[in-house]
Amino acid sequence: MRLYSASSEETLRARKLIADWAGEGILTKEQHQRLEQETVSELRTTNIFLRLVLLLFTLISVCAAAGLFLEVFLRPFSEQTDGIFLLIGAALSYAAAELAVSRGRLYRHGIEEALAVCSVGFLCLGMQFALFSGHPLLPATEAAHSLVPAAGAVLSLWIWRRFGLWYAFLAAMIFAVFLAGCWTSSDAVQRAIVAVFYVVGLICVAALRTRHRFDYLEDAYSPAEALLWLGIYLAINLMLSPSNLPRGLRDLVGSAGPSYEYAQSFYWTTWVLIWILPPVVLARGVRQKDRFVIAVGVIAAVLTLVSNKPYLGWPRHTWDPMLLGILLTGLVLLIRRWLALGPGGVRGGFTAARLAGKDKQWMNAASAALGLITPQSITPSPQTTSEDFRFGGGASGGGGAGGDF
Numbered sequence: 001m002r003l004y005s006a007s008s009e010e011t012l013r014a015r016k017l018i019a020d021w022a023g024e025g026i027l028t029k030e031q032h033q034r035l036e037q038e039t040v041s042e043l044r045t046t047n048i049f050l051r052l053v054l055l056l057f058t059l060i061s062v063c064a065a066a067g068l069f070l071e072v073f074l075r076p077f078s079e080q081t082d083g084i085f086l087l088i089g090a091a092l093s094y095a096a097a098e099l100a101v102s103r104g105r106l107y108r109h110g111i112e113e114a115l116a117v118c119s120v121g122f123l124c125l126g127m128q129f130a131l132f133s134g135h136p137l138l139p140a141t142e143a144a145h146s147l148v149p150a151a152g153a154v155l156s157l158w159i160w161r162r163f164g165l166w167y168a169f170l171a172a173m174i175f176a177v178f179l180a181g182c183w184t185s186s187d188a189v190q191r192a193i194v195a196v197f198y199v200v201g202l203i204c205v206a207a208l209r210t211r212h213r214f215d216y217l218e219d220a221y222s223p224a225e226a227l228l229w230l231g232i233y234l235a236i237n238l239m240l241s242p243s244n245l246p247r248g249l250r251d252l253v254g255s256a257g258p259s260y261e262y263a264q265s266f267y268w269t270t271w272v273l274i275w276i277l278p279p280v281v282l283a284r285g286v287r288q289k290d291r292f293v294i295a296v297g298v299i300a301a302v303l304t305l306v307s308n309k310p311y312l313g314w315p316r317h318t319w320d321p322m323l324l325g326i327l328l329t330g331l332v333l334l335i336r337r338w339l340a341l342g343p344g345g346v347r348g349g350f351t352a353a354r355l356a357g358k359d360k361q362w363m364n365a366a367s368a369a370l371g372l373i374t375p376q377s378i379t380p381s382p383q384t385t386s387e388d389f390r391f392g393g394g395a396s397g398g399g400g401a402g403g404d405f
Contacts, residue, residue: 083129
């Protein structure tokens with residue numbers, strides 16, 4: 001089912017590990033060169049910055065070409081005709097993505113990713129226009145409208161399995177949220193449906209992951225499991241709803257939507273669950289030695305501490321963030337100290353020392369991205385001076401110089 005062969009992906013995974021080990025000095029220069037020669041891959045890769053550039057450029061080009069074709073050739077026709085053309089465009093985009101990988105041997109190159117993303121967008125827009133606009137082919141019921149997010153979820157899951165793109169799995173999870181919204185207007189029922197979807201997905205991913213514990217597919221299933229754990233938590237935490245957002249974000253989301261009144265039993269059940277879920281996620285992450293799942297467990301624990309007062313109806317105070325920061329800092333220092341006191345600075349396979357250059361690479365990428373987003377905050381703006389401005393009015397210490405010297 002995977003578009004790439006197992007040997008190719010194993011080779012790329014080995015090359016990444018070799019680069020990390022060489023960057024930390026674990027391998028000598030001669031060892032690094034010899035191992036690189038033994039792990040040559042036929043797949044074409046690129047760095048993260050060029051990948052993003054190619055991704056955005058291809059997205060803009062494909063969408064612009066589709067818009068131009070619709071404007072020039074199909075403008076007198078109905079929206080249903082536009083929808084049929086978009087469905088054809090979805091098929092062509094997906095075929096082009098497959099061709100870019102099979103013939104061009106592209107791997108995380110941006111181009112094939114953009115084509116796959118366009119296929120999902122064109123499919124959803126095409127189905128919406130072709131089936132529900134003008135003279136609709138299907139009745140405008142909530143069940144009929146659910147076909148669009150269902151198709152988007154299925155195609156996104158297929159792209160995740162076929163291309164190994166983690167954000168395609170995230171897109172499928174988002175489509176599941178819209179799918180539940182098409183079936184009912186009750187927020188409690190929507191949350192329950194979404195949570196069931198994610199639990200079923202988590203069971204499937206966990207079952208598949210046990211068979212690929214130490215191979216390249218571990219890198220694909222790890223973020224998928226972490227996203228599912230996070231999705232389950234967000235679905236059951238009632239305080240993370242649009243009605244509880246800050247006023248600016250609430251206005252951005254919109255006030256229209258389902259009612260946020262919950263039954264007492266449902267309300268307190270979710271309160272119990274948000275306290276149970278973080279330690280379960282942390283235990284799962286520690287047992288699997290999975291950094292993504294551990295990070296989700298930490299995020300869920302912090303959100304539980306933040307949500308506890310609103311759940312119980314207690315008043316918030318201005319010093320609450322300060323106390324939370326002190327608590328988190330103390331826990332981090334305590335855990336780091338506990339790990340450092342272990343034999344060789346290791347306890348149960350965990351250490352506080354950095355063993356690979358992955359963190360450094362992510363920090364460098366984040367720093368570069370921050371510099372691109374806010375260059376004016378890093379580089380001071382030049383000060384303007386007037387040509388007519390002259391220093392004057394002072395007196396020197398001697399030598400006959402005046403104030404205008």
